[in-house]
Amino acid sequence: xxxxxxxxxxxxxxxxxxxxATTSVPDIGDSxxxxxxxxxxxxxxxxxxxxxxxxxxxxxxDSSSSDRSDFERDAFDQDLDTLIDYSFISIAxxxxxxxxxHRLVQMSTQAWLKLNKAFERWASQFMVNLSDxxxxxxxxxxxxxxxxLPHAVLALKIELANRVALLKQSYxxxxxxxxxxxxxxxxxxxxxxxxxxxxxRNLLGEEHVNTLKSMNNLALTYRHQGLFxxxxxxxxxxxxxxxxxLGEEHxxxLGSVHNIAITHxxxxxxxxxxxxxxxVLEARxxxLGEEHSDTLESxxxxxxxxxxxxxxxxxxxxxxxVLEARxxxLGEEHVDILESxxxxxxxxxxxxxxREAVKLQVKxxxxxxxxxxxxxxxxxxTTSDLAWTLRHLGQHDAALDLMEQAxxxxxxxxxxxxxxxxxxxxxLDEWAEQDLERGTVQGSGLGSKSNEEDDxxxxxxxxxxxxxxxxxxxxxxxxxxxxxxxANLLDPSAIAHLxxxxxxxxxxxxxxxxxxxxxxE
Numbered sequence: 001x002x003x004x005x006x007x008x009x010x011x012x013x014x015x016x017x018x019x020x021a022t023t024s025v026p027d028i029g030d031s032x033x034x035x036x037x038x039x040x041x042x043x044x045x046x047x048x049x050x051x052x053x054x055x056x057x058x059x060x061x062d063s064s065s066s067d068r069s070d071f072e073r074d075a076f077d078q079d080l081d082t083l084i085d086y087s088f089i090s091i092a093x094x095x096x097x098x099x100x101x102h103r104l105v106q107m108s109t110q111a112w113l114k115l116n117k118a119f120e121r122w123a124s125q126f127m128v129n130l131s132d133x134x135x136x137x138x139x140x141x142x143x144x145x146x147x148x149l150p151h152a153v154l155a156l157k158i159e160l161a162n163r164v165a166l167l168k169q170s171y172x173x174x175x176x177x178x179x180x181x182x183x184x185x186x187x188x189x190x191x192x193x194x195x196x197x198x199x200x201r202n203l204l205g206e207e208h209v210n211t212l213k214s215m216n217n218l219a220l221t222y223r224h225q226g227l228f229x230x231x232x233x234x235x236x237x238x239x240x241x242x243x244x245x246l247g248e249e250h251x252x253x254l255g256s257v258h259n260i261a262i263t264h265x266x267x268x269x270x271x272x273x274x275x276x277x278x279x280v281l282e283a284r285x286x287x288l289g290e291e292h293s294d295t296l297e298s299x300x301x302x303x304x305x306x307x308x309x310x311x312x313x314x315x316x317x318x319x320x321x322v323l324e325a326r327x328x329x330l331g332e333e334h335v336d337i338l339e340s341x342x343x344x345x346x347x348x349x350x351x352x353x354x355r356e357a358v359k360l361q362v363k364x365x366x367x368x369x370x371x372x373x374x375x376x377x378x379x380x381x382t383t384s385d386l387a388w389t390l391r392h393l394g395q396h397d398a399a400l401d402l403m404e405q406a407x408x409x410x411x412x413x414x415x416x417x418x419x420x421x422x423x424x425x426x427x428l429d430e431w432a433e434q435d436l437e438r439g440t441v442q443g444s445g446l447g448s449k450s451n452e453e454d455d456x457x458x459x460x461x462x463x464x465x466x467x468x469x470x471x472x473x474x475x476x477x478x479x480x481x482x483x484x485x486x487a488n489l490l491d492p493s494a495i496a497h498l499x500x501x502x503x504x505x506x507x508x509x510x511x512x513x514x515x516x517x518x519x520x521e
Contacts, residue, residue, distance in 0.1 A: 001089065001101050002109035003126035003158065005150035009089075011097040013151075015076070017128045123158050124165035130155060131168040137178030139335050145179040152176035153188070156195055163203065170199040170210075177217060184376040184413060186224040193218040207241045209252065216256060223263060224377075226418045232263035249287060251294070254280050258298065265305060274305040291329070293336070296322050300340060307347060316347040333367050335378075342382055349385070354392045361386040375413050377420075380406050384424055396435055403428050 001009055080099075083089045088105050092098040113119040134148050135141040152172060160166050177192030197218055200211040219234035239256040246253050261276035281298035288295050303318035323340035330337050345360035365386055368379040383406040391399035407424035414421045 001083075001099070002106040002113070003123055003154065004101070004130075005154055006101050006103050006106060008092065008147050008150070009099045009101060010147070011080075011099070013129050013133055015129070017125070017132060120161060123160060124162045124168075127155060127158065127160065127165045127168045127172065131172035134172050134175050136175050137180070137182050139182070142179070142182070145175075149176060149179060152192075156191065166199060166203055170196055170203065170214075173199070174210075174214060174217070177221075181217070181221060181224065184372070184378070186221055190218075190221045190225070193221050207245050209242075209245065212238050212241055212245070212252070216252075216259065219259065223266065225415065226420075228263050228266040232260060232267075235260045235263060249283050251287070254283055254287075254294075258301070261305075262301065265301075265308060270305055270308040274302065274309070277302040277305055291325050293329075296325055297336075300343070303347075304343060307343075307350060310350075312347050312350045316344065316351075319344040319347055333371055335371070338364050338368055338371075338378070342378075342385070345389075346385065349389055349392075352392075354389050358386065358389045358393065361389055375409050377413065380410055380413070380420070384420075391431065396431070400428070400431060400435075403431070 001014065004013065080089070084091065089099045089101045092100055110119065113122055130148065130151055133144075134152060135144055137145055153176075155169060155172055155176075158169070160169060173192045173196045177189045177196060180186075180192060181189035193214065197211070197214040200208065200214045204211050215234055215238045219231045219238065222228075222234065223231035235256055239253065239260060242250065242253040242256055257276055258280045261273045261280070264270070264273035264276065277298055281295065281302055284292065284295040284298050299318055300322045303315045303322065306312070306315035306318065319340060323337070323344055326334070326337050326340055341360055341364050345357045345364065348354075348357035348360065361382060365379070365382045368376065368382055372379050383402050387399045387402035387406065390402065403424060407421065407428055410418065410421035410424050
């Protein structure tokens with residue numbers, strides 16, 4: 001218990017798992033890439049199989065307390081009671097099977113273990129237990145990953161000599177980095193991914209499939225931080241090695257081509273991106289089928305390259321097809337569904353169909369705020385795009401409020417030098433100048449941030465697929481139609497107000513049936 005975070009130590013983490021006796025690592029070259037719960041352009045976080053240190057490929061560990069004998073259960077309970085009686089641990093107030101341990105008790109225990117040359121043994125046990133409990137960071141596992149993340153952060157600091165425990169540490173930190181990235185905590189993801197890559201290179205070698213997966217995920221973290229050239233360089237290294245080790249059409253290899261295409265998009269190299277996405281899509285259709293999640297992801301990103309090049313009708317058709325297929329197999333609040341809805345709304349905006357776009361964007365913002373949180377990079381992306389749409393509908397005050405929130409949170413979450421943060425503050429200043437020229441606002445300084453706000457930069461950064469800046473439109477709406485609560489527009493009450501707005505009236509459409517209906521309505 002002394003190695004875990006002092007709070008939320010679940011009882012299930014404490015059952016002893018046996019360390020395998022052998023330290024051989026079999027080849028797992030047939031492990032598949034997996035693309036669940038991706039962010040932004042749906043870049044590919046590649047799932048990896050755990051390096052199995054047993055000779056026959058079957059683990060000797062047992063993670064289920066339900067399989068314990070009554071004798072073991074009684075002994076375990078007695079040990080816990082003793083620790084509680086001596087006030088070494090306490091029961092959490094929210095859950096009788098979760099414990100807390102004072103930090104001084106943890107420090108004293110670890111010092112005693114070192115003195116008695118037992119530190120390595122029990123640190124290895126901690127690593128095995130936590131690694132077995134921490135699943136891949138995909139969307140379906142978020143509820144399990146969330147309370148385990150503080151324990152994984154402490155696992156970063158532990159230095160081990162036992163090869164088996166080191167393999168467990170690598171597997172744990174890989175999944176923790178995946179989850180941190182999915183949560184938009186890119187600074188922490190970078191720390192995890194660098195540690196994993198160092199471990200894998202030392203334990204497995206430069207071209208082991210798991211080392212290549214770790215390099216892939218580190219490259220994704222660079223991209224989230226706006227380091228597009230660095231990300232592309234590392235992705236190319238991974239691709240060259242995967243072609244040698246796995247072959248041209250292995251799913252991991254295709255995933256790397258996919259990720260390189262996205263870095264091309266990030267740098268405005270849209271034709272190159274389109275060619276690579278089309279190549280990957282063709283291969284995935286052949287290998288996986290038309291409605292496999294990876295195939296749909298390739299379709300999704302190919303559609304985005306169409307939008308980049310102004311081919312909006314083609315983009316809309318493909319985005320709608322992906323959304324329809326995803327709705328058949330995923331829940332309405334799945335992150336992939338939200339990504340499809342977001343990008344379909346962007347195609348509506350690109351074609352000037354603001355009424356359809358705003359309805360879809362408000363829905364996506366509501367769900368993303370609830371599922372991901374107001375500060376997640378994807379939520380900020382939707383907030384920014386909705387601000388643009390509202391501005392085109394003449395809702396200048398509401399647009400400014402939303403963009404101000406997106407900009408200030410971007411400074412906090414993405415970092416001061418991230419392109420998305422810079423763009424959002426630039427748009428605010430431009431909008432303020434335009435509104436002053438029209439006489440629609442009074443005073444000056446709208447869109448400008450104080451030094452304190454501009455310096456409020458956390459280490460985490462993220463990636464967005466930002467809607468392009470659009471030409472300004474005339475303000476033809478009344479002040480009454482612009483009246484939207486100035487409170488936090490990400491609050492549920494404000495979102496509800498946006499949903500209740502007479503969008504077709506303020507958009508200037510006299511016939512509510514004159515526009516194509518939103519997909520899914």
